[in-house]
Amino acid sequence: MIENYPSQNSSSNGSHNSVPPFPQNQPVRWAEEQEDEWSFQEFISILRRRSLLITSVTITMMTLVVINLVVNEKPPEYEGSFQLLVEPVNDVSDDPKVLDVVKDLNSQKSSLDYESQIQVLKSPELMKTTLKQLQASYPEIDYYSLVESLKINRLQETKIIEVRYQSSNPKQTQVVLERIAENYLDYSQLRRQTKLRQGLQFVEKQLPFIQNRVDQIQKELQLFRQRYNFNDPESQVAQIASQTVEFSRQKQVIDLQLAQVRANFAILQGKNGATTILNNAPLYQQLISQIRLFDLQIATESTRLQEENPSIQTLKEKRASLLPLLRQESERLLSVEFAQVATQFQNLEAQSQELAKIEQKFAQRRKQLPILIRQYTELQRKLQIATESLNRFLSTHENLQIEISQSDVGWQLLQRPTTPDIPIDSFSTQRNFILGLVASILAAIGITLLVEKLDNTYHTVDELKKKLKQPLLGNIPFEKQIDTKKNRASNQKSPLANIQNSSCQATARLGVLLDKEYGDSSTHFSEALRVLYTNIQLLSSDRPMRSIVISSAMSGDGKSTVALHLAQIATAMGQRVLLVDADLRKPTIHTLSGLNNLWGLSNLITTNLPVGEVMRQLPSMNQLSVITSGPIPPDPTKLLSSQKMKQLMADLHNSFDLVIYDVPPLLGLADASLIVPHTDGLLIVVRIEKTNSSMLKAALDNLKISRLNILGIVGNGHKSRSNSYYY
Incomplete structure (x- = not known):
């Protein structure tokens, strides 16, 4: 009994010693949604909650950025440039001085591979002469330092190449650009044209071999068509399919006739077969009628005359003389009928065998057809590749001839090398500081999001x-x-x-x-x-x-x-x-x-x-x-x-x-x-x-x-x- 604490309510008097009926075994409606994406409000809430972490990471990274800027501070750099027109342009007016240096989208595409040309301009072979001239005044310059400070780019979709060079000495920058410009102009007049002619010679040398290859494949394709009577894979498949259907129909007709002949032969060999044939023979039936007539006469005379009477004996002799004729006629009719059936059976059997041989030939041809189609397709593919290769070489031959005729003009110097006055990195420190600040903030936000992702607790209600x-x-x-x-x-x-x-x-x-x-x-x-x-x-x-x-x-x-x-x-x-x-x-x-x-x-x-x-x-x-x-x-x-x-x-x-x-x-x-x-x-x-x-x-x-x-x-x-x- 419970003592020294308040008693129960009156409504519970009847259940003092029993366990009350509490809700039991109710399903747990509990689950955790898998949501990996944050909404904008959640993102802002995370940034507010982790503001201390973001500030700490940002300050730490900015400290490193400032230290790096101070330690790695470089002397000022001066940059100069010049521009070259490397391809002829078309006139757009009567004034020959007005040049369309911007590429016309509706005109023929440029024949010059600018990416390859820029790599050639930076090559050691082309820079050899320039280096010898520069090292006389600046012995510290070598090929690698020159190329590292040299920037060659195409101006958007124009036919102009811009060359830039930077160094800590403005006079050195001016001299280097002048020597490079002279070297490139000489290259455009002499060595570039020589390389174009070498390319033309290579193309002219390869053209006969490619033409012979096309002719050879065309002959192989012609012989293949004549040998197998093969014109087109689709027509061959349709023709063989139609012929197969036709021969199958004829084979079914022959098989039906053979079945009928076999049935007739089985009937002839049966008991009623000969009777059916003899019943349909006129001469045989006529002899049967005469014998039956003699039998009737003998029976009539026997009713009034004795058996030895000469009239009865004469009738019997006449009847007996008809029996050999009847037997001979029966044998003749049966032998003729058997011979006809046998001949018909042999003819149909021969036709069936011939059709079977033809079907076998068509079956072999159907099996061989995929191989022939593959060979035919392979020959066509080779011919197409060879033809395309021939067309490309012919087109290249024509383009090279056109380019050689145009290269006589040479490249033109549109903008002479400029003398730099102001260092290019005057605003670099401020820019690097701003970039470092932006990068620090982004890195801090990224670290915050990573920490938030790894945090398995609940932060808000x-x-x-x-x-x-x-x-x-x-x-x-x-x-x-x-x-x-x-x-x-x-x-x-x-x-x-x-x-x-x-x-x-x-x-x-x-x-x-x-x-x-x-x-x-x-x-x-x-x-x-x-x-x-x-x-x-x-x-x-x-x-x-x-x-x-x-x-x-x-x-x-x-x-x-x-x-x-x-x-x-x-x-x-x-x-x-x-x-x-x-x-x-x-x-x-x-x-x-x-x-x-x-x-x-x-x-x-x-x-x-x-x-x-x-x-x-x-x-x-x-x-x-x-x-x-x-x-x-x-x-x-x-x-x-x-x-x-x-x-x-x-x-x-x-x-x-x-x-x-x-x-x-x-x-x-x-x-x-x-x-x-x-x-x-x-x-x-x-x-x-x-x-x-x-x-x-x-x-x-x-x-x-x-x-x-x-x-x-x-x-x-x-x-x-x-x-x-x-x-």
Whole structure:
């Protein structure tokens, strides 16, 4: 029996000794959405939250950039240039001085490969003369330093090449550009034309071989067509298909006639076959009629004359003379009919054999047709390739002739080498500083996004609601006073006697703190707890919530703090509340509430101790009762799964308006799964910026298997930037 605590309501008198019908085996509607992309608002929120990291990385990288600019500062560089017109242009007016240096898109494409030409202009062979002239005045110049400082580019789609050179000496820049310009103009007049003529000679030398190759393949194709009577693969396939169908039809007709002849021959060999043939023979039937006439006459005469009478004997002799004729006529008719059938059979058999030979030839031709088509296609492909190659060589031959005729004009110097006055890198330091700043900011943002990606915690309540498909019942803000008091209490390691002596003082301090926190309606912390309590009560419309379990995925998420303050809020709202510390592994309720832990839940389960002996009331709130965990047992799971624990929970459920159980973390422990089925549901506390999402997901997967009733989640430790009451 329960003693020394308020009795149960009148509505629960009939169920005092039985476990109440709590919701069981409700499916866990909990999942985490896999969203790898951030919206613009989330991106801005991440930048605000990680502003300190972004600032630190930016400052660090900018320090390195400044040091690098100072260490690697180079002397000023001077750059000069000149321009060359490397191809003739067409006149666009009557004035010969007006030149269209921009390439006309509708005209013939340029015959000059500019990329290759630029590489030739930088080649050691072409630079040999220029280097000899320059090294007389500037011996430090070699080929590699010259090419490294030399830039040759084509001006967009024009026929103009621009040459640039830079060095720390402006006079040296001017001299180098003048020598290079002279060398390029000489090259355009002499060596370029020579190379064009060498190319023309090569093309003229290769043309006869390519022409012979085309002629040879054409002859092979002609012989192939004559040998196999092969003109076109599609026509050959259609012709063979039509001939095959025609011969198949003729073969079917011959086979039908053969079947008829065989049937006639079988009829002739039968008993009725000869009779049928003789019945249709006129002479044979005439002889039969005469014999029958003689038989009639003999029978008539025998009625009136004796058998030896000469008339009867004469009739018999005449009849007997007709029998050999009848037999000869029968044999003749049958032999003629058999001969006709045999001749017809032989003719049809010969035709069938001939058609079979023709079909065999066509079958072989059908098998050979893919090979012939492949050979024909290969010959056509070779002919096409050879023809295209011949056309390319002919076109190249013509283009080379045209280019040789045009190259006599030579290249033209449109812009003489300029003398540089201002260093090109006068603004490079400022530009590099700006680029370094931009790169530092981008790198800081990139590192921030990487850190955010690797972070497995929930940073905001919006993120918690977005990724977890479960009602968010409360959002408990971060309260420095509560957090400081909790840490100070958790660090106290006083002996048991000191705990008993300081119990009343701690209880008084807690009452003052509650008056301070819950007396002011504008306190965010107290308002958040009131909202949490109201949301819990609104979850069930038909009956109030009488018992709940509060837990978390991992330790340190603040489940015990939430349980204690939720019990205080419910008590302040006029409810008879019992707070049970069911964490028999690392209990903290007695530390947070300033109570001793000599006797508690473990004593109620293992002994026959009355409930009133272990139940404590806070002096500041006489309606709030607390049952601490008691001594830590060696096997907490065994105690929580006992029948006595179930009966105790049923009695407590019927005796209080609200019973709150504080249980160990969910991950890796079965304590919560043993208690939740006998309550109205489970409330999970998630610590903002601390709870590991993967551990939370693992804990929820375990709950999904147990099919426990989850009431919702509570966000704890949210650091709000808003001071508004409506927040």
